[in-house]
Amino acid sequence: MTSCWSVQLISAELRSSKHWELSGEGTEIAEQGSHEARVFGSIPPQGLTQSDLMKLSFGKIGFSKAMSSKWIRVDKAHEGGPRVFRTVESIEDQVREKLLLVQRGNSSQLEEKEKNELKKRKLLSEVTVKSYWITKGSSFSTTITKQETELTPEMIASGSWKEKKFKPYNFQAMGVAPDCGHMHPLMKVRTQFRQIFLEMGFTEMPTNNFIESSFWNFDSLFQPQQHPARDQHDTFFLSDPALAHDFPQDYLERVKKVHSEGGYGSQGYKYAWKVEEAQKNILRTHTTAVSARMLYKLAQQEKFTPVKYFSIDRVFRNETLDATHLAEFHQIEGVVADRGLTLGDLMGILHAFFTKLGITKLRFKPAYNPYTEPSMEVFSYHEGLKKWVEVGNSGVFRPEMLLPMGLPEDVSVIAWGLSLERPTMIKYGINNIRELVGHKVNLQMVYDSPVCRLES
Amino acid sequence: MPTVGVKRDLLFTALGRTYTDEEFDELCFEYGLELDEITSEKEIISREQGGSKASGASDVILYKIDVPANRYDLLCLEGLVRGLQVFMNKMEAPRYRRVRPVSGEPQRLVITKETAAVRPHAVAAVLRNITFTQERYDSFIELQDKLHQNVCRKRSLVAIGTHDLDTISGPFTYTAKPPGEISFKPLNQTKEYTATQLMSLYKTDSHLKHFLHIIEDKPVYPVIYDSNGVVLSMPPIINGDHSKISLETKNVFIECTATDVTKAKIVLDMMVTMFSEYCAQPFTVEEAEVVYPDGKTCKYPELAYRKEKLSSEFINRKVGINESTETLARLLTKMCLRSEVTGAGDEIEVEIPPTRSDVIHACDIMEDAAMAFGFNNIPYTTPLTYTVAHQVGVSSCTVGRALTLAPPAVHIANPKTAEFQVARTTLLPGLLKTVAANRKMPLPLKLFEISDVVLKDETKDVGARNSRRFCAVYYNKSPGFEVIHGLLDRTMQLLEEKSARGDGYHIQAAEGKKGGGGGWHFRACRNSLNR
Numbered sequence: 001m002t003s004c005w006s007v008q009l010i011s012a013e014l015r016s017s018k019h020w021e022l023s024g025e026g027t028e029i030a031e032q033g034s035h036e037a038r039v040f041g042s043i044p045p046q047g048l049t050q051s052d053l054m055k056l057s058f059g060k061i062g063f064s065k066a067m068s069s070k071w072i073r074v075d076k077a078h079e080g081g082p083r084v085f086r087t088v089e090s091i092e093d094q095v096r097e098k099l100l101l102v103q104r105g106n107s108s109q110l111e112e113k114e115k116n117e118l119k120k121r122k123l124l125s126e127v128t129v130k131s132y133w134i135t136k137g138s139s140f141s142t143t144i145t146k147q148e149t150e151l152t153p154e155m156i157a158s159g160s161w162k163e164k165k166f167k168p169y170n171f172q173a174m175g176v177a178p179d180c181g182h183m184h185p186l187m188k189v190r191t192q193f194r195q196i197f198l199e200m201g202f203t204e205m206p207t208n209n210f211i212e213s214s215f216w217n218f219d220s221l222f223q224p225q226q227h228p229a230r231d232q233h234d235t236f237f238l239s240d241p242a243l244a245h246d247f248p249q250d251y252l253e254r255v256k257k258v259h260s261e262g263g264y265g266s267q268g269y270k271y272a273w274k275v276e277e278a279q280k281n282i283l284r285t286h287t288t289a290v291s292a293r294m295l296y297k298l299a300q301q302e303k304f305t306p307v308k309y310f311s312i313d314r315v316f317r318n319e320t321l322d323a324t325h326l327a328e329f330h331q332i333e334g335v336v337a338d339r340g341l342t343l344g345d346l347m348g349i350l351h352a353f354f355t356k357l358g359i360t361k362l363r364f365k366p367a368y369n370p371y372t373e374p375s376m377e378v379f380s381y382h383e384g385l386k387k388w389v390e391v392g393n394s395g396v397f398r399p400e401m402l403l404p405m406g407l408p409e410d411v412s413v414i415a416w417g418l419s420l421e422r423p424t425m426i427k428y429g430i431n432n433i434r435e436l437v438g439h440k441v442n443l444q445m446v447y448d449s450p451v452c453r454l455e456s
Numbered sequence: 457m458p459t460v461g462v463k464r465d466l467l468f469t470a471l472g473r474t475y476t477d478e479e480f481d482e483l484c485f486e487y488g489l490e491l492d493e494i495t496s497e498k499e500i501i502s503r504e505q506g507g508s509k510a511s512g513a514s515d516v517i518l519y520k521i522d523v524p525a526n527r528y529d530l531l532c533l534e535g536l537v538r539g540l541q542v543f544m545n546k547m548e549a550p551r552y553r554r555v556r557p558v559s560g561e562p563q564r565l566v567i568t569k570e571t572a573a574v575r576p577h578a579v580a581a582v583l584r585n586i587t588f589t590q591e592r593y594d595s596f597i598e599l600q601d602k603l604h605q606n607v608c609r610k611r612s613l614v615a616i617g618t619h620d621l622d623t624i625s626g627p628f629t630y631t632a633k634p635p636g637e638i639s640f641k642p643l644n645q646t647k648e649y650t651a652t653q654l655m656s657l658y659k660t661d662s663h664l665k666h667f668l669h670i671i672e673d674k675p676v677y678p679v680i681y682d683s684n685g686v687v688l689s690m691p692p693i694i695n696g697d698h699s700k701i702s703l704e705t706k707n708v709f710i711e712c713t714a715t716d717v718t719k720a721k722i723v724l725d726m727m728v729t730m731f732s733e734y735c736a737q738p739f740t741v742e743e744a745e746v747v748y749p750d751g752k753t754c755k756y757p758e759l760a761y762r763k764e765k766l767s768s769e770f771i772n773r774k775v776g777i778n779e780s781t782e783t784l785a786r787l788l789t790k791m792c793l794r795s796e797v798t799g800a801g802d803e804i805e806v807e808i809p810p811t812r813s814d815v816i817h818a819c820d821i822m823e824d825a826a827m828a829f830g831f832n833n834i835p836y837t838t839p840l841t842y843t844v845a846h847q848v849g850v851s852s853c854t855v856g857r858a859l860t861l862a863p864p865a866v867h868i869a870n871p872k873t874a875e876f877q878v879a880r881t882t883l884l885p886g887l888l889k890t891v892a893a894n895r896k897m898p899l900p901l902k903l904f905e906i907s908d909v910v911l912k913d914e915t916k917d918v919g920a921r922n923s924r925r926f927c928a929v930y931y932n933k934s935p936g937f938e939v940i941h942g943l944l945d946r947t948m949q950l951l952e953e954k955s956a957r958g959d960g961y962h963i964q965a966a967e968g969k970k971g972g973g974g975g976w977h978f979r980a981c982r983n984s985l986n987r
Binding site for chain 1: 485487488490524525526527609613716718719773774775776777816817818819820822823826827831832834835836837838839841842843844845846847848866867868869870871872876879886889890892893894897901902904908910912916917918919920921922924
């Protein structure tokens, strides 16, 4: 029928109807009465021993049902063994009556509840009947011509294709999926960001060190040793190897001084800076540690040259885990070092960067970072949510960080950062970060995720 | 970011006008604050403990405002209002003054040498003729809490104690004694306890148990007595009940004990600048003397006003604007940094008040000028920095080495979970876990990862390095080794490596156990390194 339907010889309409039917057991009861009624019927006035009753085919089921309906009673202490007696004169076999109703086609007279109860006892079942109403189709004929499914080289060679009828393609079905590999969405988004940085002339920083010393991760960035971020609650410390060594000694002394006494125009933090604290190894909390190393290296050059650096790599924070936060994630960072850069320049470069992501409406909010001043949170307008959402953090590195390194005084360094996971989750509509990252990744999502075009 | 909860209507009364939520949100944004949440006590309890527990709670609207972590002067309603009023040119920043007592000697706090072992520093001050209302009292307590959590690093650096001066009499002694020798009735208790008993008592107190560790194992505990032997407090744990503050209190004695004296001074300055507003002579603080074990005397609170000179050219240059010296001086004054044009060229003299301990360098002043100007009013410019981009190349790829010996791993001291104990040294477990979690996917599963592992390396300054690895897994009903073999061959082909012993790569069986799951363990060796 389906093949006739598909070539429009006929048109078919699917109809389905439901009705109730008696099961085998149900039919038996309709004829002979329910088990419990038959139990009742088989008890003479003087009663019947329970053991005899149980020998009857309907005995077991009927007995318990008749007991619960209070039609019979058992005298357990009777001589000759437990004896079953009638408790009422007559009974109404409701079960049988209901089944008879259904048998005669009057099932609508019963309530749903009653029908479901009988269904539970396996006396009734609901049957769905599917039927097709067939009428003549638009191409009706009484002969059937076989349709070809495929064009073959022989047909072309012989020219016989001109007389053949071909089965139309079924465009409703999906085609054969090509065998291919898939990139993880995070990697796709990473590639896009990397592309954006390279287009803007940024050089990639070598970030292949997850392990960092507190010195480079915090102290060189002018983050004080008492800062809460350096707590056990926020940072992962190492037990092995526990301490770093080989610091550039005179630079370390300058860092110590600016923290504890001030200098370079600063009051400093005025606390006792300890080298033991700086030596502690950690899993880096930001890739800004790498930026610090790169800037220090830059400062050791004979002559200063302006630079633009970027990095996209993994960082680790000992934070509360929830649907959008894991202990490790990827940070995207951009850094520009040149003479005479202004806050306006930072905004300009942020505009250029975010425009490449398709974000043109930006707003800046004063913020606080221990190592930048001024600091700005970057907000963009989300058309869907109709509100401003934070898209990144930025700032101008403090002189207390740059001057001890040896960078010239008129050099300003501007920087900004954001996470990789957040734009990926927004782009691919993923709400739980565990579906994106880690072994519980949703592979189907990876197979199905589209090309990453960040500007749309 | 610290969050301050203030009652909206109290806030508006103090500000002298009402705002819509959007207007206030806008004001916060400009000032560098964030209106995080609009809620009420009832809503909070409802959310945390269920609707039934919330039935008696207050409906009063609360604004939860996020404040930058370095602005200790914005941690209470009083400070917020003052900051915002000055920002909006509605008032001038008050001048805070330390004054001598009207009659008699200043209160004295004598530090003995025993404290050096546990908590060496202390500072003190007096708020004279203060008037508390329920709201002011609540705010007073809240600020201490916020400062404790924030700059005091959960009381480990500084602990604040406030006392009703009329219930005690100086001079006060700050000393340290063995716990068994300290006995007093602590706040909200009905009988006396020794310090040892208090340590056990507070082990189950949800608020105080977090601070016990600061002094618990020390041979002596800090304690402050008055001249009659009444215990004012046992810092940083608890104050004495005797000197507790009530709504009727008129004179307050504040003491801060600390391991960091700079922070102690900042904290004391914050407490007194915020609440001296409610003294009979507003914004005056009565001095107190602290005597050190070596006999040195210091007067507190410091309430120092520091002056710094900078040029308007510096500000204009760093921000990227072009404002006159007078305008910049006015903008800075709006930020509670009172400024004047000195007349010497474009020089501005800025006075940094005791409430702005966050200003430690000219760049902090410059940021405030930019904030007052309005970040979003600054024209943005494109830096002319010309650079050519470089990419980091794919460095040496070590194929499948060291599978027989467990490589030296880096260990985490405070792992979050058992899964976090070492930094991974191989990519294989991660891929296998991914396969295990995705078993329902149609087979075969072909997964790969190119990523870093971490290895111990004594030649590095941190003692460890990353190593880039490539790992692939094939999972199917049949093992399909030839698939992985083929992948390896293709990869080598793309890297221009020949399949040959000697100058190229080859595969050989590894000694030792078979790999789990009945697979074979192979090693691919390569003689040439470093591409």
